[in-house]
Amino acid sequence: MAHVEDRWYKVVRLPDNKTVRVKTKLFGKGLRYRVRYIAPNGRERSKSFPDRAKKAAEEFLVSVEADKFRGVYVDPGAGRITFHAYAEKWMRTSRMKESTRQGWEIKLRLHILPFFGARQLGSIRPEDIREWDTELTPRYAPSTRAVTWDVLHAILNAAVDDKRIGTNPCAATSVVAPKPDARKVVPWKVDRVIAVRTGLSTRYRVTVDVAAGCGLRVGEVFGLAVDDLDLDGGWLHVRRQVKRVRSRLVFGLPKSDKERRVPLPGHVASELQGHMAAIAPVAVTLPWESPTSTQLVTARLVFTNALGKAVNPAVFDLNHWQKALAAAGVDRGSTRSNGMHALRHFYASALLDAGETIRAVSEYLGHADTAFTLRTYTHLMPASQNRTRGAIDGLLGGSRPDDGLAEDTDAETPGQGR
Known part of the structure; x- marks a missing residue:
């Protein structure tokens, strides 16, 4: 059963059935609190916390159990794989056109792996995404950055689906995806x-x-x-x-x-x-x-x-x-x-x-x-301004028939006093 273990103390039962806490041989050495729990795959997992961090350990245990209940649990060890190893496997196994795969492999090799390749997948944060795009900005056109961004976003989305990471850092609100230049088409004559x-x-x-x-x-x-x-x-x-x-x-x-x-x-x-x-x-x-x-x-x-x-x-x-x-x-x-x-x-x-x-x-x-x-x-598209002007002029700008109403004046109406 999941619990928080104090590695510095153990509980000893005395002959009179009373219990006391005594120091273990690990007292004062290493991290004090260890959270032990069973992952959804049936394997036992643990995470350790330092002295005076018992509350943090308990909160972690609560969050783990809640994530397991909601079906969103991510094994902390799953994100230790390098981005390079995961990206290559994803590129090899994803279903896409071979022409698309070829183009994405080039973007991955030239623009993504040099920055993220050696990093552990679970260590990538939104700030890393922002820094990476900042480095690309002066060197590549917005269209190239936008396509490269799509490749990185897709890989990290797959990592979320595979429960390697909890969230996609590309989707953070502080991260702005690059967009191609909105150039106006000038058609040939x-x-x-x-x-x-x-x-x-x-x-x-x-x-x-x-x-x-x-x-x-x-x-x-x-x-x-x-x-x-x-x-x-x-x-x-x-x-x-x-x-x-x-x-x-x-x-x-x-x-x-x-x-x-x-x-x-x-x-x-x-x-x-x-x-x-x-x-x-x-x-x-x-x-x-x-x-x-x-x-x-x-x-x-x-x-x-x-x-x-x-x-x-x-x-x-x-x-x-x-x-x-x-x-x-x-x-x-x-x-x-x-x-x-x-x-x-x-x-x-x-x-x-x-x-x-x-x-x-x-x-x-x-x-x-x-x-x-x-x-x-x-x-x-043909400009609509003239059509708009013509339509309104046709309704409101032409001669209007006499509607039988007298003009508004300050004169008294017969039979009425001021």
């Missing part, structure tokens, strides 16, 4: 889209029509297959993307792990038909999601490289997209501003300018959250 399209070779020119006309991501463009096109119904189905994982190309689900259907404009459909007539689609087989996967998927890809293989997005960007930008007189800039991703912004801005709803735009872009779409593109 039509003439730039056309200029860059012209700078691409015939093999890749129609990729601009698909990205700018249907809002596909670069990996989704190169994952487009013949069976994904409903030319008669006017729909394009986004079912897969081509991506590089651990230096090998694989097929995988579109971002957010969901397929979607996008309206296929007649112009884009016509360009696709012309492209497929000139460069025949090729059946390509790749592993699904992971290079080590035994699940192989075959698709007749609309766009392939000169060897008839799947297009590596990174190789395309370096050998074709960058040259097309240069030919059009466009600075390279960032991947988001002048990479092929810019064509998604063009697509979104065109839809919003035409009066399409933010919900529809979010669905066509394949965003997981409509709120994200609104945050990203709200400044591109």
Whole structure:
């Protein structure tokens, strides 16, 4: 049974049945009070306290028993594992896409382990999180810090679930999570889209029509297959993307792990038909999601490289997209501003300018959250100020019919005195 043991004294029963406290051989040596209790796994645990700390020992015992009763007990020894050892095991056993795992492993190795790796998991406090982020701030962009923060937060959340630690120090109210810069999207104009399209070779020119006309991501463009096109119904189905994982190309689900259907404009459909007539689609087989996967998927890809293989997005960007930008007189800039991703912004801005709803735009872009779409593109939505002014002016500003009421004056009304 759980109790507080005084290691400096013991109770001795005398012949007359009375009891007295006598000193033990440990008197004056080491910690005096030892709390002994049975953990939920059936093992006996103990924790020692110094002289004059009996109250603290009793309070600890009460808290342990309460935690056991509520099912939130954390073994004090469970947090002695190093952060490095726990993080590596978590990374190895967590279920996630292999592409996500690869990116998170890089963030863990470069930005987290150098600071926390040798620390015991249970010793990490909110002040350590704040100090770590302070060290990262001058060296890395907010977007890098935000993703790295997500990795650390997820690892410590798992430690809470595994009852290695009681609470996640990242969740403390004194800790502020880094956020990416809220940069406003500046969409390309039509003439730039056309200029860059012209700078691409015939093999890749129609990729601009698909990205700018249907809002596909670069990996989704190169994952487009013949069976994904409903030319008669006017729909394009986004079912897969081509991506590089651990230096090998694989097929995988579109971002957010969901397929979607996008309206296929007649112009884009016509360009696709012309492209497929000139460069025949090729059946390509790749592993699904992971290079080590035994699940192989075959698709007749609309766009392939000169060897008839799947297009590596990174190789395309370096050998074709960058040259097309240069030919059009466009600075390279960032991947988001002048990479092929810019064509998604063009697509979104065109839809919003035409009066399409933010919900529809979010669905066509394949965003997981409509709120994200609104945050990203709200400044591109047609201004409503003039509509507001017109609506109110139409109700209140026009000529009003005579309502039969006399104007308010100071004159006496006949038949009434002051």
